Amino acid sequence: MNSIATLLALSCIFLLGSSRLLMSIRMVAFQGLLLGILPLAAAGDSHLSLALIFLSLASIALKSILLPWLLNKAMVDSGTRREIEPFISFGASMLLGLFLLAVSGWIVDKLQATEPVPSPVTLIAGFYLVFSGLLLLITRRKALTQTLGFLVLENGVFTAGLSLGSEFSVMVELGILLDVFVGIFLMGIMLFHIDREFDHLDADRFNELSDLEIAASPDEEVTE
Amino acid sequence: MQQFVTAILVITVGGLLAWLTGRLKSLSVVIGTGSCVGGGLLALIPATEILMSGGQAAEIVLNLPLGAATMKLDAVSAFFSLPVIVLGSLAAVYAAATSHYDKHECGGYWFFYCLLMASMLFLTASANAVLFLMAWEIMSVAAFFLIIHRDEIASARNAAWRFLVASHVGTAGLFIMFAIISAHCGSFEFACFTRTPVSAETASLVFFLALFGFGVKVGLLPLHVWMPDSYAFADAHVSAVLSGAMSKMGFYGLIRVLMFLPVHSASWGWALAFGGLLTGVFALITALAQHDLKKVIAYSSMENAGIIMMGLGCAILAGIWKVPALAFAALTGSLLHVLNHAACKGLLFLGSGAAYFGTGTRKLEAMGGLAKTMPYTAMFFGIGAAAISGLPPFNSFISEFMIFLAGLQAARLGTSSALLLAGVILAGLGLIGGLAMATFSRTFGLVFLGASRSDKKVEPRESDWLVRLPMAILVLVIFLLALLSPFILIPVARVASMIAAASGVTFTPENAMLNIQPVMIAATISFFFMLFVVLVWRLRSRFFSGGDVNDRCTWDCGFAAPDARIQYTSSSFSQPVSEVFSSIVRPYRHGEKVAGFFPERASFRTDAPDSLLRYLYVPLFGLIDRAMVPLRALQHGRLHLYICYLAIVLLALLIWKVVAA
Numbered sequence: 001m002n003s004i005a006t007l008l009a010l011s012c013i014f015l016l017g018s019s020r021l022l023m024s025i026r027m028v029a030f031q032g033l034l035l036g037i038l039p040l041a042a043a044g045d046s047h048l049s050l051a052l053i054f055l056s057l058a059s060i061a062l063k064s065i066l067l068p069w070l071l072n073k074a075m076v077d078s079g080t081r082r083e084i085e086p087f088i089s090f091g092a093s094m095l096l097g098l099f100l101l102a103v104s105g106w107i108v109d110k111l112q113a114t115e116p117v118p119s120p121v122t123l124i125a126g127f128y129l130v131f132s133g134l135l136l137l138i139t140r141r142k143a144l145t146q147t148l149g150f151l152v153l154e155n156g157v158f159t160a161g162l163s164l165g166s167e168f169s170v171m172v173e174l175g176i177l178l179d180v181f182v183g184i185f186l187m188g189i190m191l192f193h194i195d196r197e198f199d200h201l202d203a204d205r206f207n208e209l210s211d212l213e214i215a216a217s218p219d220e221e222v223t224e
Numbered sequence: 225m226q227q228f229v230t231a232i233l234v235i236t237v238g239g240l241l242a243w244l245t246g247r248l249k250s251l252s253v254v255i256g257t258g259s260c261v262g263g264g265l266l267a268l269i270p271a272t273e274i275l276m277s278g279g280q281a282a283e284i285v286l287n288l289p290l291g292a293a294t295m296k297l298d299a300v301s302a303f304f305s306l307p308v309i310v311l312g313s314l315a316a317v318y319a320a321a322t323s324h325y326d327k328h329e330c331g332g333y334w335f336f337y338c339l340l341m342a343s344m345l346f347l348t349a350s351a352n353a354v355l356f357l358m359a360w361e362i363m364s365v366a367a368f369f370l371i372i373h374r375d376e377i378a379s380a381r382n383a384a385w386r387f388l389v390a391s392h393v394g395t396a397g398l399f400i401m402f403a404i405i406s407a408h409c410g411s412f413e414f415a416c417f418t419r420t421p422v423s424a425e426t427a428s429l430v431f432f433l434a435l436f437g438f439g440v441k442v443g444l445l446p447l448h449v450w451m452p453d454s455y456a457f458a459d460a461h462v463s464a465v466l467s468g469a470m471s472k473m474g475f476y477g478l479i480r481v482l483m484f485l486p487v488h489s490a491s492w493g494w495a496l497a498f499g500g501l502l503t504g505v506f507a508l509i510t511a512l513a514q515h516d517l518k519k520v521i522a523y524s525s526m527e528n529a530g531i532i533m534m535g536l537g538c539a540i541l542a543g544i545w546k547v548p549a550l551a552f553a554a555l556t557g558s559l560l561h562v563l564n565h566a567a568c569k570g571l572l573f574l575g576s577g578a579a580y581f582g583t584g585t586r587k588l589e590a591m592g593g594l595a596k597t598m599p600y601t602a603m604f605f606g607i608g609a610a611a612i613s614g615l616p617p618f619n620s621f622i623s624e625f626m627i628f629l630a631g632l633q634a635a636r637l638g639t640s641s642a643l644l645l646a647g648v649i650l651a652g653l654g655l656i657g658g659l660a661m662a663t664f665s666r667t668f669g670l671v672f673l674g675a676s677r678s679d680k681k682v683e684p685r686e687s688d689w690l691v692r693l694p695m696a697i698l699v700l701v702i703f704l705l706a707l708l709s710p711f712i713l714i715p716v717a718r719v720a721s722m723i724a725a726a727s728g729v730t731f732t733p734e735n736a737m738l739n740i741q742p743v744m745i746a747a748t749i750s751f752f753f754m755l756f757v758v759l760v761w762r763l764r765s766r767f768f769s770g771g772d773v774n775d776r777c778t779w780d781c782g783f784a785a786p787d788a789r790i791q792y793t794s795s796s797f798s799q800p801v802s803e804v805f806s807s808i809v810r811p812y813r814h815g816e817k818v819a820g821f822f823p824e825r826a827s828f829r830t831d832a833p834d835s836l837l838r839y840l841y842v843p844l845f846g847l848i849d850r851a852m853v854p855l856r857a858l859q860h861g862r863l864h865l866y867i868c869y870l871a872i873v874l875l876a877l878l879i880w881k882v883v884a885a
Contacts, residue, residue, distance in 0.1 A: 087864060103875075110882040134871040138864050 001041045004034050005125035008159060009101060012132040012152065016097040017090045019083050021075050021144055025068050028148050031129075031155050032063025039173075042119070042162050055173055062181055067151065070188045075144055078191065088139045100131040122163030129156025141202045143194060147187045154180045225282030225297050228305075228349055231267035232342045235259050239338025246331015249323070256334030257320040260341055264313030267345055271302040271309065275715040283351070294413055296351035300483075303559065303719045304476040305348040307566035308469040310701070312341040314694035315461035318574050321690035322461070325581055333373055340366035340465065347473055353402040353412040360398065360473075364391040367470060370462045371454045383453035390450035394440030398477070401433035405484060417484040418726065427485045431492050434481040435499075441474030443526040444533070445503040449837045452514070455522035456586065460577020463518060467525040467573060468566035475532060475562060483726035488540050490641075496537030497645060501652040504530030506836075508659035509805040512666065512798040513832035517576050517586045520667050521569070524612060527656060528565040528620075532558045534649055535627045538634065541645055543727050549735040550633045555720040556713060556739065557626030563716075564619040564705055568612040571698040575605035578691055579671055582684035588670045588794040595672040598686045602672040604695040609664040611702050614657045617750030619705035625746055628653055629739060659801070666797045675788040707751050710744045795830045802830065810835050 011027050011034070018024050036059040043052055075081070088096065104127035108120050117123050133153030137146050158176065238259020245252045274281065274297060281298035297305075319337065323330060343366060347359035368391075372384035406412050409420035422430070440447045455463040482488070504527045511523035535558025542551035578601040579594055580586055595602035611618035631649030634642045705712060717740075721731045783790060802809060811832040818826040858869075 103879075107878060107882050131871075131875070134867065134874075138868045138871060141864075 001038070001119060002121040004038050004041060005119075005122040005159070005163075008034050008125045008155070009128050012129060013094060013097050013101075015148070015152065016132060016135065017094040019090060021081060021083060021142070022072070024083075024145065024148055025071050025075065028071075028151050028155075029064040029068035031152065032065075032067070033060055035063060035155055035158055036060030038122075038159065038162055042122075055177075058174065059177060062177055063151070063155070067181070067184050070184065071144065071147060074188050074191045078144070080142060080144060083140055083142050083145050086139045086141060093135060093139055096135060097132055100135065101128050104128040104131060117163070119163045123160060126156050126158075126160025126163050129153070129159055131156075143187075143191055143202075147184060147191070150187070151180070151184060225270065225284050225295070225349075227270045228267050228282075228297050228345070229284060229295065231263040232345050232349075234266060235263035235338045235342040235345070238263065239335040239342070242338065243331045243335035246329055246334075249330055252331050252334055253320045253323045256330075256338060257316045259338060260316035261313045263341070263345075264309045264316075267305065268309050270297060271305050274299055274302040275306075275719070286355075288354075290354075291412075293350070293352035293355050294415065295346075295349045295355065296414075297349050299715075299719045299722050300476070300479060301348040303716070304472060304562070305345055306563065307472050308341060308344040308348070308465075311465055311468040311566055311570045312344070314570065314697055315464045315574070316341075318464075318577070318691060318694040319459070319461040321688055321693075322459075322577065322581060326459075328373065333370070336366045336369040337462070337465075340370060340470070344469055344473055348476060351414040353406055353414070353417075356414075356477075357395070357398065357402060360395060360477075363470060363473065364388070364395065367391075367462075367466055370466075371458045373459065373462075374457060377457065379453065380457035383450070383457045387450040387454040390440050390447065394437045394447070397433045397437035397440075401430050401437060401481070404430055404433070414480070414484070418486075421486065424487065424489060427487060428489055428491065431481065431485060431489075432495070434478055435492075435495065438474040438477040438481075439499075442471050442478075442529040442533070443503065443507075444499055444529070445506055446836055446840060448503070448507070448526050449834055449841055451526055452519045452522040452834060455525070455573075456516050456518040460518075460573050460580065463522070463577075464570040464573035467522065468570040471525060471529060472562055472566060475529075475536075478536070479723055482536075482540070483723060486727055488544055488727055490541060490544050493537045493540035493544065496533045496540065497648050498537075500530040500533030500535075500537060501648050502530070503527070503533065504652065504656040505659070506808065508656060508663055509801070509809055510832060510834060511663045512659065512805075513802045513809050513811050513830060515588050515794050515831070517579065517588055517591070517667065517671060518573070520588075520663060521572050521576055524572075524660065524663065525565070525569050527660060528561065528569070528612070531624065531627065531653065531656065532561050532565070534558075534652060535561065535630065538627070538630050538645060538649060539724070541641075542630075542634075543724060543729045545637070545639075545642070546729075547633070547637065548724075548729055548731050549738050550630055550637070551724055551729055552717070552720065552731050552735045553626050553630035553633060553739045555724060556717050557623050557630060559716050559720055560626065560705075560709070560713065561620065561623035563712075564623045564702075565612070567698055567701045567705060568608050568618075568620060571604060571608035571695055571702065572612060574695050574698070575601055575608055578687045578695070579605070581687060581691075583678065584680075584682075585678070588667070590678045591671045591676070592674045592678075592788065592791065593672070593676040594684060597684045598672075600686060600692050601695070604692070604699055605672065606668055607699050607702065609668045611706075613660040613664045614653075615661070616746070617706055617753040619702050619709070621750070622706055622709040622743060622746055624653060624657065626739065626743060629742060662798070662801055666794070670792070670794050670797065674791045677788050677791065677793075703754075707747055707754075709747045710740055713740055713743060795828060799830070802832070808835060810838070 008031060011031050015024055015027050018027065036056045039052055039059075040048065040056050043049075086093065101124075104124045107127060108117060108124045111117060111123075112120060130153055133149045133151070133156055136149030136152060140146055140149065154176075158173070161173075238255055242252045242256035242259070245255060270282070281296055283294055283296045286293045286295060316337065326333075340363060343359045343362040347356060347363060350356045350359055365388075368384055368388045371387055372381060374380045375384075402412070404426065405417050405420075405422070408422050408426065409416045435444070436447070440450075443451045455467055458466060507523045507526035507530060511520045511527070514520045514523065535554045538554035539551045539558070542548070542554060576586070578598065579591065582594060582598050582601070583591055585591065607618070611620050614620045614624040627649060631646045631653065634649065635646035637643075717731070717736055724731060802811060809832050811830040813828070813830050815828040816826055
């Protein structure tokens with residue numbers, strides 16, 4: 001279980017440092033696969049149930065096959081291949097990511113002082129996934145990467161929930177899965193329409209429609 | 225109670241259906257009107273039952289997700305639901321009758337109208353702070369959408385926006401107020417509020433927050449600025465409901481809060497009495513300088529709110545001084561005035577709407593002579609105008625008379641503070657009455673008498689019978705309220721004693737008789753006076769109708785070639801009074817001075833936007849605006865940074881929590 005959590009954290013660092021969208025999508029798909037295995041690992045051999053296996057399979061099917069395929073299609077349709085000029089450079093965001101990893105470790109350490117956590121490494125990974133998902137949302141320009149950030153954030157919530165070892169109900173987890181699916185599906189459709197209307201997927205330029213007058217400095221303008 | 229809830233549901237569902245059928249205009253109108261009238265009738269039965277029997281309040285407990293909430297219909301709720309029911313249904317009929325003037329799509333309009341009416345009924349029946357605030361919010365938002373209906377007019381948008389801001393600022397006060405009381409008793413139920421005593425300081429804080437929050441709706445002096453514009457730009461029937469019913473919800477709330485607080489403080493009474501006095505006087509002197517028919521009526525509704533507040537203030541002081549007879553007169557008078565004002569104001573707004581549809585303008589300067597072409601509207605408006613000025617033999621006279629009686633009784637108490645109160649009430653009501661007379665004689669004269677000032681050659685036509693029907697019913701209500709006032713006073717007195725009992729004041733039958741007897745006399749005299757007028761009218765039409773009936777210019781004044789332009793204008797009529805109060809109203813004067821022996825051109829026009837708006841709110845909000853400019857840097861419209869704010873706050877909270885643990 002700890003090794004899966006470590007892999008999750010490493011995939012996040014990779015995501016923060018990668019500029020190619022295709023690789024990012026694949027990495028998120030890989031995360032989905034890891035997340036699918038995680039509940040099985042958490043339950044151990046003794047508690048394996050049919051529902052758990054179903055949940056695991058559904059999670060893998062959704063997060064590592066269906067959603068990546070959808071995002072891939074959106075990427076191909078919009079013709080966007082790379083994340084160019086993020087607000088924080090890839091190297092810096094990787095460093096920031098490591099710092100956030102340290103922060104997550106510190107938080108979990110503090111938490112453990114008050115209440116024992118069954119699986120601290122997984123909880124660290126969960127926090128770290130949430131933080132790096134937020135970091136992706138904040139620092140990337142392309143709406144597609146932001147969708148990925150959102151997915152990573154959701155994965156983090158899932159992982160943190162698992163690590164707390166609470167009696168998680170399959171129904172609740174399935175509900176969350178459905179939620180994520182609908183969310184990403186809608187985002188995919190929206191990305192398609194946004195791309196058609198705006199001719200780009202730069203989330204920082206979506207406020208062209210806003211009636212707020214914004215003095216955007218010319219050096220912030222980005223070209224594909 | 226079930227019936228009342230059913231009525232609310234009927235109106236809401238009717239509104240939804242009217243919205244869905246918005247494309248088929250006539251169907252939507254029929255559904256909207258039908259549900260308002262049907263729901264109104266359905267709600268009227270339990271309301272009158274409870275008022276007449278004086279009896280048992282009905283309760284229903286809703287099991288909401290966040291705990292149970294009580295809905296309760298007691299005498300006070302039933303009393304305040306009356307204006308909503310009557311005006312809501314009548315104005316719906318009026319709206320249906322005038323809907324062919326409206327080019328807009330009407331589905332949403334009917335939806336919000338029904339929502340407004342349903343939320344007001346819901347408000348009166350809710351006995352839980354959360355339900356109350358929910359109903360209050362729905363009411364405000366529905367009213368906002370009704371006001372902004374003519375959103376192609378920039379001023380209408382401004383007016384609606386101002387209304388929304390004002391009502392939310394007020395609601396913020398209400399939220400704090402309810403939070404304070406519920407924190408004291410640990411529940412949101414009204415029944416719990418009345419049981420839990422609070423300290424004197426907390427009680428004062430609660431009262432003044434309530435006065436602020438509800439004062440916005442009733443139009444208490446510095447909080448009234450949304451009122452004139454909103455009433456002017458809303459459609460006539462909407463203004464009738466807003467002014468006749470919605471602003472009364474403010475009084476309902478205030479009275480409820482007074483019932484939560486068993487021990488009153490004298491400062492509240494003085495605040496209400498002086499606030500009411502200033503509101504009334506300020507409203508009328510500003511009304512005198514207005515040129516928009518509906519703005520005049522809007523300011524007058526503020527004036528009546530002032531009268532009601534003076535009565536309430538007097539009742540609070542009398543309760544503290546332990547003079548039940550005085551409290552009885554003041555409280556019953558102001559409650560009765562709530563009904564009377566609702567009837568008169570409804571009639572006046574509907575009449576102004578008819579005049580608007582006839583002439584196509586609301587400007588007093590462009591009206592005139594409508595009495596000849598729209599005789600029924602003129603008669604109805606005239607009765608409404610006379611009634612709202614507090615003239616006998618009409619209904620407002622009776623209620624103002626009761627507040628006068630309270631003033632006279634206060635004068636007989638002899639203590640210096642009682643004398644001050646008597647002075648405020650007697651002098652205040654006298655001044656307000658006189659100014660109201662001036663305002664409404666000016667309004668009626670400019671709109672209906674004389675000759676038309678308009679350049680248009682289109683002859684205004686009298687409105688349909690269906691437009692006149694709601695007005696005729698309201699006239700009937702006015703007469704009934706005047707002639708049957710001694711009988712109507714019995715249930716009203718029951719409501720008043722229920723309110724007073726909450727603060728430990730009990731009325732004896734002698735208190736009631738002492739005050740009802742003069743009312744009986746006034747009602748009898750009113751009856752004979754009306755009889756006399758009708759008789760004289762019959763005699764006149766019988767014996768003198770065959771005389772000289774040539775149509776002449778009204779303002780002849782000995783000119784060889786009289787012309788509509790030599791009539792009094794709205795500026796010139798009010799100029800003598802406005803001049804006296806010009807330091808408060810501060811009208812803008814436009815025009816050219818008369819110069820030389822044979823002046824060729826001269827003109828004079830005054831224009832009086834609300835002086836509090838100009839001298840208090842515009843500078844104040846300008847100041848706030850400038851102070852907030854640096855914060856605009858945070859509100860830049862960049863999605864990434866917004867998410868960044870969220871992330872930082874979340875992280876900070878998490879770390880804080882972890883470190884604190």
